[in-house]
Amino acid sequence: MCIRDSTQIVRGTLGEGNGCAAHEEGVCGVCYRISDEHAAEVLDALDFREKGGYTRELVDVTPSDKSRAPVRALLYTATPDNPNFNPSAVTDLSSSAFTIAHTEGPSGPNVDYLFALANFLEEQGERDLHVEQLTKAVKRILVSSREVGQES
DSSP states (O other), X not given: OOOOOTTOOOEEEOOGXXXXXXXXXXXXXXXXXXXXXXXXXXXXXXXXXXXXXXXXXXXXXXXXXXXXXXXEEEEEEEOTTSTTOOTHHHHOHHHXXXXXXXXXXXXXXXXXXXXXXXXXXXXXXXXOHHHHXXXXXXXXHXXXXXXXXXXX
């Protein structure tokens, strides 16, 4: 999960109270501050990219550095009450991996997003078993697809 805020990088935690599936320590993310002059443009771009299955809400983020004050952040969350939510995206790893390996959204190939997320989490020293399993499954699909393509 990434929470964006552009002037400073803040590793923080977001508790389960906001409806997020989180481990006991919370969810690792990054906050970026967006200037007022760019806020409308950035929100339009995010709303377009995150359409279909995501809700937008303001949440309190507590930085991992407890000497820093909590910040309010905009969070896009996939929730079951959204009519475009696909429950198999969370419950069926194989289906999710296939979709990610073979589709792209407005921001580009979904594999690029997944691999960037996996790299970010690794760089931050965070482990997310679901992301790790999904990344491995997508890589297996991509290797298999290349092998099939070479046989043709």
